[in-house]
Amino acid sequence: MKLFNTLTRYKEDFKPITEGHVKMYACGPTVYNYFHLGNARPFVTFDTLRRYLEYRGYEVEFCQNFTDIDDKMINRAKEEGVTVKDIADKYIAEYYVDADGLNCLRPTYQPRATESIDAIIGIVQALYDKGIAYVIEGDGVYYDVSKDEHYGKLSHYKLDELVAGGGERGASYEGKKNPGDFAIWKFKKEGEPFWDSPWGEGRPGWHIECSAMIKKHLGDTIDIHGGGQDLIFPHHENEIAQSECANGCTLANYWVHNAFVNVDGEKMSKSLGNFFTIRDIVAHFPYPVIRFFILTGHYRMPINFSDELLRAAQTSLQRISTCAANLKFNLEGDAEGDDSADEELIKAVEESKNSFIAHMDDDLNTADAITDIFGLVKTANTAVSSGKASKAALKQAYDTLLEITGVLGIELSAEEDNGIPAEITELVEQRAAAKKNKDFAEADRIRDLITSKGYSVKDTPQGPQVEKL
Template sequence: MIKIYNTMTRQKEEFKPIEAGKVRMYVCGPTVYNYIHIGNARSTIAFDTIRRYFEYRGFTVNYVSNFTDVDDKIIRAAKELGVTAPEVAERFIHAFEEDTNALNVEPATLHPRVMDHIPDIIDFISVLVAKGFAYEANGDVYYRTRKFENYGKLSDQSIDELEVGASQRTGAEQDVKEDPLDFALWKSAKPEEIAWDSPWGLGRPGWHIECSVMATKHLGDTIDIHGGGQDLEFPHHENEIAQSEAKTGHTFANYWMHNGYVTIGEDDEKMSKSLGNFVTVHDLIQKVDPQVLRFFMATTQYRRPIRYSEATLKDAANNLQRLKTASENANFRLTTAQATLPTDTAKLAELAELENRFVTEMDDDFNAANGVTVLYELAKWLNTYTEQSEVSKAVLDAATEKLHAWLAVFGIYFISNELLDEDIEKLISERIEARQNKDFARSDEIRDQLKEQGIILEDTAQGTRWRREA
């Protein structure tokens, strides 16, 4: 039974999908005006891992994650680069796809874009205007926040508390609003900015409206899960609820999930572009194995903050190597394994117990930190088993199947070590022969030669095996 911490209720709840065996899930995607930093990647990886675990548990996941391809930041970037806003968006959508592919993030079922949904957005706003939840002012359209009952329920804020902060804002926009709390659904066009015709004149959508439109269009008026970064809880997700529920009259999302920040430095400062303390995925994966970065982020419980540093990345690399070594040990022993052994039933029962524990931990709000602990125990179990004089192919097959299935939940795949250069294969064979002939000088020479090529040899009771250097 999967339990989810629901931000709306501030407690863990049993997950009950709208449709049995299926998950309708919307996750806010990036505003594509620059390369994503690892704080952005944290959300992408966290919800990809959640999606993968749902699939591991037998659910079919309809996973929608948008691209915001028209926005003030994109317009500014276009002016700075001397290109159009669509060209900026296209460039950084492509960059996002390259970077997340390197991190083994599965593409969403659908990646809708704002510019492809302008007619839908205009229709959605028109309904809100007709219902009295929105009004036009000088070509802009604003949402009447006070008209929506319980505004602030997601972020647990009262309308009066919010009014204090909103009343301190200044500017031309504030002057035309009926209330300082009202927010823009449609923005009138400025000279030389990208714009579309609408009942209120040339303009473009506000930020919040796009997700309401794309989520309800592609997943229905009520969805199972809405996810995103902790920083989106207010005002973005709060405004999505107000817009969507005012239009449809139905609960927008049954479960709200928010991932924690990535922090950096001794003061655990939140990583963000606005603070200028960010590290882009594009740059980092030129220096660090993308699988290490993926493992580092996927194995922390999604609601917890992640402290980024070279030391924490190194720890992740070492832990990942432990798992890879266990996989290689199992693959090596398969060559000498027997079909079955009398101990198979007991060993398979031990594996089943480990699987029960893995599921129990991950069912508890996708607790990846506890789940990966069980994964380490499976690796240790495998290492101990493969050191026995006799091993069963049936047991090894079952254990490695679990190992790789659990690794896949965290987005990790190991490349088979069977792809050796013919020259390296010959050197390994030659070294085995040299050892048999007690030509230890030649044996050591070959070992050193292979080490220079990143091939580490290990002499075991079952023969010589190899692995790639981490």
């Protein structure tokens, strides 16, 4: 498999440190609110990368954290008059509602920053002992970027071009040795949560949290580090700086970054106020449609959000589900087609699958992989309507369709069940019973009732077939 590595700016062959095993980390959410579609993109992207690596036979150890202590968390807790932990507990629970809905597999490790304070202090201590970190009295412990000759290697910025990676407390902060220095430990302020440290009570800086959780759960060097492209600088640059100076080795061999979700050409973000939470969107479109929509674009290309594009994604996904339902229906029915189209069908199914794998191998190109799925749908639909394929061949098409959509985390069986409500299935059964009893007036009455509810029922040699109108 090839992956585009932000570090080298090349698509590279992926080779894990240990054969057959992948250690992967992705920066998780700051849990002070529901997450929006722009936040969801990395969750779905790295879940898909993990699923694909597993599909290709790797054992994947995947860690995605929760940032449960920072200024936004503290402010939110103050606004609501509750503790920071209350906010974290609430929005971690809400995170799981949406992440599970989007069918993101639970990561192997999902630590909270506040459960990793020992590991954080360990890295601060290592940097302090090496003379790379220094204390600003009454403020915190800072990372001295001038002591790190490799600083800027991910973002490809030169140190003298850098404008204050430290962020929160400003470039011109007078106690800093260099404008780019950033806090790794922040001394306690009144009313804020704090922990003991050798330098005084306080809390961790944001960047050091990820460095610590990677070391604690995956080790000093990992295979893949992922995140949104807005994290390249300063967050990932600073993770590299801290980890590599403290541990004396490479932090991650491949840095993978997804592009933004845009609204009218602008990045969707809380600060711009143009964001839609997944919870907002799911009131109009089911979770699988949102996941499918995210995957219709290549992860390194921006995707545009609009109602229209989501509706298009819904229709596309429905086409795939309908194909799966038709295949299943034919497999379960009594009629057996002849096998004159088998050879052609099986060849086309295998070609679609090979092409799907080739596209996924090429830097996780889900956009073209989805085109391959539609190729398979078209082939399968033709075979079904011709009636010239055997059940064995149709079964191969059906299994392959489920297999490759499953790699993307799209579960068609769930879609089918959702497609036809239990109420309609019940009516179809009542109608079949009425027909069996030769009560045709009742059967017709039920058929009209089904139609009035937006579904059609068609009698076929395999039994009644239901479709949404």
